[in-house]
Amino acid sequence: MARKNTRKKTPPVTHPWLSALWPPFVVISSIFILLAALYTVYLDHRVRSQFEGARWSLPAKVYARPLELYPGLRMQPETLGQELDRLGYRNDAKLSGPGTYGINGARINLMSRPFRFWDGLQTAKRLEISFADGRISNLKELDSGKVSHITRLDPLLIGSIYPVQGEDRILLRISEVPEKLTNGLLAVEDRNYYEHFGVDPKAIMRAMVANLKAGRVVQGGSTITQQLVKNFFLTRDQTLIRKAKEAIMAVLLELHYGKDEILEAYLNEVYLGQDGARAIHGFGLASYFYFKKPLAELRMEEIALLVGVVKGPSYFDPRRRPERALERRNLVLDMFANAKLIEPDSLESYYKRSLGVVQKPPQGTTQYPAFVDLVRRQLRGHYREADLSSEGLQIFTTLDPRTQEAAENRLKTHLRELERSRGLPAGKLQSAAVVTSVDGGEVLALVGGRDTGYAGFNRALDARRPIGSLVKPVVYLTALSRPHRYSLVSLLNDEELELIQPNGETWAPQNYDKRFHGDEVPLYLALAKSYNVATVRLALDVGIPSIVDTLDKLGYKGRPMAVPSVALGAFEMAPMEVAQVYNTLATGGYYTPLLSIREVLSKDSEPLTRYPLRLRQAYDEGPVYLLNWAMEQVMRAGTAKSAYNMISRDINLAGKTGTTDDLRDSWFAGYSGNRLSVVWVGRDDNSPAHLSGATGALQIWSRIMADLELESFAPNSPDSVVNIPLDPEEVEHDDEDCNQVMNFPFIRGTVDPDIEPCEEGVKRKKESTGNWLLDLFR
């Protein structure tokens, strides 16, 4: 092409001086044209690869669990209101569109958003939700008047999985973008978009005239395509060469791609604001950033504001420069009216509307980075990292935003409180928490540290710390699974113990209270009071390797070395690993792998992978039932009884405190019938936190649990278990009285014949204590 042109344009040689000149001229111009062609090819390659990259890397969208609404669900109207606010539903009692609601005393009316779930599309519905006695009492479909048994709200988008950290975007397909936005945008930025070939000479002429008249640059003639190119390469300088380059690239883009494809890329790429280090690109994200709701729900004046901001996101920043932004928005509204997108008559009423911008921008679209980190790790077995960040997968997770917020808030607030009230240096304590649903094995919340918005060290998954007394239930379970040898009332020896270790050193375990408690401590009490020496003696009797086996069966695959100190938890686990082990106890011995994912759908909402409920009986139900009974005593009368300062006594709980040497680690793990939480508190530098399990982690644990809707822990008594009424005092002190009677579970057929049950319902007559003073108090 170039050569042909050159030949054609070569003038006939008429003068000798010219003939002397022309060979260098031809050579130079040929080289120039060749270079220009090569440069064009280079620009073409650059702009195309940029475009393809932007177009095809659709990050995975991560969703929280959808809220299920049904009669009987324990929920207050305010809680549902908060849930709807979190989803960005707006208060509009007329329910004029999807994503609206109105509160009317003990009733909430709402119009849900349509959403495609794993099992199909749920259409938008107008619902009336009535509340009574702290529950949803009725659910009515307003359009048909029919009673609804159950309905799902659209799930909260909690994050996206991106290849590059620090980038954040909500990519939209052109079909998802409301027409009033595309029409409005083109009316303001590029009227001839569908006619021009990448550059618009008419617009440039218009701009030049306007600029000459004003004596400065007041108008740009850049097309959408040119602006897209400019956004790709993120340069703000306005040199002529740069502009020429952009123009060439714009024409090249138009040669390769259709108008809608280019417009789609523009809508996703355009720079619309700044949030600290985070650049806000694309209308999808900007809609959340400014209005906290999806693009589809924006009103005309809100669209006008976004379109207006395109011209200068910093200059027209609606949060920092509201008056400028308002002026710009109203100008855009005028242009909308000129383009007949809105009725000119209605302009006045639009002018009066406020900007509608939420004051505090929502945190990154990844609001719960620690949880999304878990999701990412659990997806790793099934999906390649590259696919996660480019295939537009939709990931439906188990995260319960209400639980997550409770865990985050309680953890943050109470760490500060602990530091303040105990005179500890501020900001040094760290903590992590996991909350699960017990039976389904779903991870409902995960907190990786006190700075919850920051995707840093994920302590819930990666902070491996000695677990201390959290191991004791494993020791006692191992013992209780030898029912001919051990029952809950077996008497253990808590007297001083010295062990000669293989290296010749002596190990003499101590109790937390620095005292010994004699040789007749009932087994359940030794657990409830967390006596170390009795536990070590017990562990040595059942054998350390058996304890390691039990731990393995319960779901911890780490297999610590079988040394006596295992009995006191001198090995490290992460909070999530502890949650797995305790979850098996909470379900009565059924191991369910803790999962954060329910389903994965393709970008077109085709089901790809489902993570079904899996469970396996990991341990005999009988001994687990006995152990759980003892762990209830930990809460009622043992080291964790302060939990009931926060939680109603009507709720049965089971759990265990954990404290490590020099008060470095403070742990608590425990459960109700429907929620399990594990909390760790300590310091990153592993220096003493000066907190025991009860003074640190338990306090956060009980506050988190107090915020959840708890069901009492009430496991079914297995066939292999028989309940015998005994007086705990009698068990302890060999007292003859049955002053207070408790049902003690035993494995059937193994009850020691020496054990004399109290008669059920009949308390024995109180006899003299042999002490006249005490007799007065009988």
Next chain:
Amino acid sequence: MFGDTLGYAAAACLVMALGGCAVYKGAVSEPAGTPSPAATEGAREEEAAPATSGSAPAGGPAVIALMEQARTHVAAEEYSQAAAALERALRIEPKNAVIYSQLAGVMLVQGATEEAENLARKSNSLAGDQTGLQARNWNTIARALRARGENAAADAAELRARQLKSISGE
């Protein structure tokens, strides 16, 4: 491989098991420890005819609706969808033995014999004295075991199922 014959047998059993949910509809008690919500009482009274002796919770209206959904999916051989609906129901009533039993059936018909057996055992552990339900669970366990070639264990499970069935009088 999961034999065709077994597949049909399991499917038949499953349809029967899910049909069973109509029987359980009548049972009225809430999950353990949950006070009955006053407002749903009315709806419950209409159906309040206890089905099996001392039956454990069969579910509130939401759970019953989801079980119906699951049954529709099973009839259409959409087993993943059925399992998803049952799991939704379990999230509402995680201690409901009937749902576990049905989920076990769905797993069995899909050839997931280990999962089926485990879910049936879990159902039994929550079944209290619902002997009819326990009998059906032991049948599921027997089928799962037989599919894996564990015939002796399967025979024992079948025997257990027959004994329980005669006790329940179903």
